[in-house]
Amino acid sequence: MRKTGAQIVIDALIQEEVEVVFGYPGGVVIPIFDVLYDTKELKFVLTRHEQAAAHAADGYSRASGKVGVCLVTSGPGATNIMTGLATAYLDSIPMVAITGQVASSLLGTDAFQEADIVGISRPITKHNFLVKSIQELPVLMKQAFHIARTGRPGPVLIDIPVDISRAVLDGYQYPETVSIRSYKPNLHGHPRQIQRAAEAIAAAKKPLLFTGGGIIHAGAHKELLEFAQKTNMPVTTTLMGLGGFPGEHPLFLGMPGMHGAKAANYAIQECDLMVSIGARFDDRVTGFVAKFAPNASIIHMDVDPAAISKIIKVDIPVVGDAKNILIELNKVVKERAADSWNEKVMKWKGDRLFHYTDSQDVIKPQAVIEAVFRETSGNAIICTEVGQHQMWTAQYFKFNRPRQLLTSGGLGTMGFGMPAAMGAALSNPGVPVVDIAGDGSIQMNIQELATLSINRIPVKICILNNSYLGMVRQWQELFHNRRYSSTCLRGGYVCKDCTGTECKRKYIPDFVALAQSYGVAAFRAEKVADVQQVIRDALAVDGPALMEFVVTPEENVFPMVPAGKPLDEILEG
Amino acid sequence: MSVHTISILVENHSGALSRISGLFSSRGYNITSLTVAETDDPTVSRMTIVVDGEEEILEQIVKQLNRLIDVIKVIDFEAEPLIEREMVLLRVDSSNANRHEIVELGSIFSARIVGVAPSSMTLEMTGTKSSINDFITMLKPYGIKEIVRSGTIAIAQSRK
Numbered sequence: 001m002r003k004t005g006a007q008i009v010i011d012a013l014i015q016e017e018v019e020v021v022f023g024y025p026g027g028v029v030i031p032i033f034d035v036l037y038d039t040k041e042l043k044f045v046l047t048r049h050e051q052a053a054a055h056a057a058d059g060y061s062r063a064s065g066k067v068g069v070c071l072v073t074s075g076p077g078a079t080n081i082m083t084g085l086a087t088a089y090l091d092s093i094p095m096v097a098i099t100g101q102v103a104s105s106l107l108g109t110d111a112f113q114e115a116d117i118v119g120i121s122r123p124i125t126k127h128n129f130l131v132k133s134i135q136e137l138p139v140l141m142k143q144a145f146h147i148a149r150t151g152r153p154g155p156v157l158i159d160i161p162v163d164i165s166r167a168v169l170d171g172y173q174y175p176e177t178v179s180i181r182s183y184k185p186n187l188h189g190h191p192r193q194i195q196r197a198a199e200a201i202a203a204a205k206k207p208l209l210f211t212g213g214g215i216i217h218a219g220a221h222k223e224l225l226e227f228a229q230k231t232n233m234p235v236t237t238t239l240m241g242l243g244g245f246p247g248e249h250p251l252f253l254g255m256p257g258m259h260g261a262k263a264a265n266y267a268i269q270e271c272d273l274m275v276s277i278g279a280r281f282d283d284r285v286t287g288f289v290a291k292f293a294p295n296a297s298i299i300h301m302d303v304d305p306a307a308i309s310k311i312i313k314v315d316i317p318v319v320g321d322a323k324n325i326l327i328e329l330n331k332v333v334k335e336r337a338a339d340s341w342n343e344k345v346m347k348w349k350g351d352r353l354f355h356y357t358d359s360q361d362v363i364k365p366q367a368v369i370e371a372v373f374r375e376t377s378g379n380a381i382i383c384t385e386v387g388q389h390q391m392w393t394a395q396y397f398k399f400n401r402p403r404q405l406l407t408s409g410g411l412g413t414m415g416f417g418m419p420a421a422m423g424a425a426l427s428n429p430g431v432p433v434v435d436i437a438g439d440g441s442i443q444m445n446i447q448e449l450a451t452l453s454i455n456r457i458p459v460k461i462c463i464l465n466n467s468y469l470g471m472v473r474q475w476q477e478l479f480h481n482r483r484y485s486s487t488c489l490r491g492g493y494v495c496k497d498c499t500g501t502e503c504k505r506k507y508i509p510d511f512v513a514l515a516q517s518y519g520v521a522a523f524r525a526e527k528v529a530d531v532q533q534v535i536r537d538a539l540a541v542d543g544p545a546l547m548e549f550v551v552t553p554e555e556n557v558f559p560m561v562p563a564g565k566p567l568d569e570i571l572e573g
Numbered sequence: 574m575s576v577h578t579i580s581i582l583v584e585n586h587s588g589a590l591s592r593i594s595g596l597f598s599s600r601g602y603n604i605t606s607l608t609v610a611e612t613d614d615p616t617v618s619r620m621t622i623v624v625d626g627e628e629e630i631l632e633q634i635v636k637q638l639n640r641l642i643d644v645i646k647v648i649d650f651e652a653e654p655l656i657e658r659e660m661v662l663l664r665v666d667s668s669n670a671n672r673h674e675i676v677e678l679g680s681i682f683s684a685r686i687v688g689v690a691p692s693s694m695t696l697e698m699t700g701t702k703s704s705i706n707d708f709i710t711m712l713k714p715y716g717i718k719e720i721v722r723s724g725t726i727a728i729a730q731s732r733k
Contacts, residue, residue, distance in 0.1 A: 182584060
């Protein structure tokens, strides 16, 4: 078959069963967009900023498990997706980013809209390619998808000079198979190591299960549930692992770490065996590493050998896919009855994992999140931005299934949630999708209200407006003597005479009017009594809607383990 | 801190070197020496990297090297006996009066004379890093004009 490079790119996407591509056109990708003009097999969504295209592809991937795809132009188009690539890279999200590049003959000459994109993206992608000839284009497209979705998943970037998009290849055929001699992920855990793990579990007095995003990537949630129930081990999951184990299960202890549940942190500090599956011991989880799980032997199961003993010295490593390992482990592990260790842990847990003092006078952000849970029957896919609202969401929304929480855990990217929610909504038609946002984060990609509105993507945005960059303000309150340097979004500078709640400055923007100007239905709650109705009104809209909750400004996220402290040194509100 | 010699077989692609060196530079580690050349298979290059750093971090870097898509094989010579060689080219001041002395010194170190000029001589020597250091020390009193060292290459003493 005779095809141009641009036609090959689009055909490859169709062969890889890509349904939606997010992106933004520009000079050197015009040939590819020209092919898209006649393509019926996939939907293209024009975002209003390239960063949002990358996050939307990421959100599409997180919510569906498929490879998300974005397509942008060279230079500034490509540099604008770098935050999106780094976000996906740190959370191991399979994505393929296609960037246009200046013509091969102009590479390295500071041509118009030229940037060394493979150079810039190298440390924040799993792999990347600069296409040098049209002959290699089909196989590189195939390799890009293969690398993105296998092993420890991650984003792959493919940079295509415009002359290659325009060139013609005779005898084109999309490769059916792919083989890369230097890339053979180890997916099956070594039977001897699995046996050793089973023996260690049988011998443990105080075992604890600690799982992460790897459970979700591997689709191992059913096997995990079986394993936990068979061994009666209490379970704590990282932020990325939420939903990998049912949030309402009696064995569930919530997430651990800086803003984790007391039960989870105490269990980590006291357990004598930690069985970690698909978690990477991020510093927000471990606190002071030398005092993390001081009494425990560590079993670490991970598909990435480089994750083993990276932070914590591991006693029994098992390299492989979490699902494969758990299937084998479930065959050999001995049943364990709940015992005094379970009792002790359940006492820490009490009747609920997290506590806050509700109010009838002011809207508490935690109460809004609990209301969103109730009003969606706990069924919604939840996206978040980054900051206090993100932690409250992780604490107070009970995620009972995998791929239900989409959050930037590793990079902590503000502005992630709304575009990610677009991707989630397009990959899960009929499922309610809510972006829980702070008033700071939502403004980082607010232009995507246009994309939501024009494409009638039914995302419900829930802004918890405390008029602060709340998480930084919280640190300033706790550790910097309330010196609110550049964290108030009313002032925008430092008001030396700030009294906080009595501020009479007008909040800018008016989110409701702003949303309406984009053609997005919008509702505001300023009183506790209005919260439920606002959520119901927004959910009832056929299409996107925005809710603004004017919440109490100086609410803090508790419990809190200050950075660099051991997990049992917990601050409470 | 410890010195590691790491040998890497890697796809002979543009970008592979930068990917590999990036793993060291992102930790703030400086590479002591680095040599790259094609192997008998022209699609594969071999890199020999000598680096000084914390034991645990170097172990971690070796794992991350293995994870790179372009990397075919990594051998960290830490645990096995190896033969290491480095080559040096150096130009030293010389005159009729001391040329003979320098030739004699060179022969002790099995160096070769690769160039002679009225006021200087150029010598080539291959050996271990420490024998090269010794050679340089011995030649210093004559006045060294320029030293070019190749960086270390290494091979295992026996195939495992």
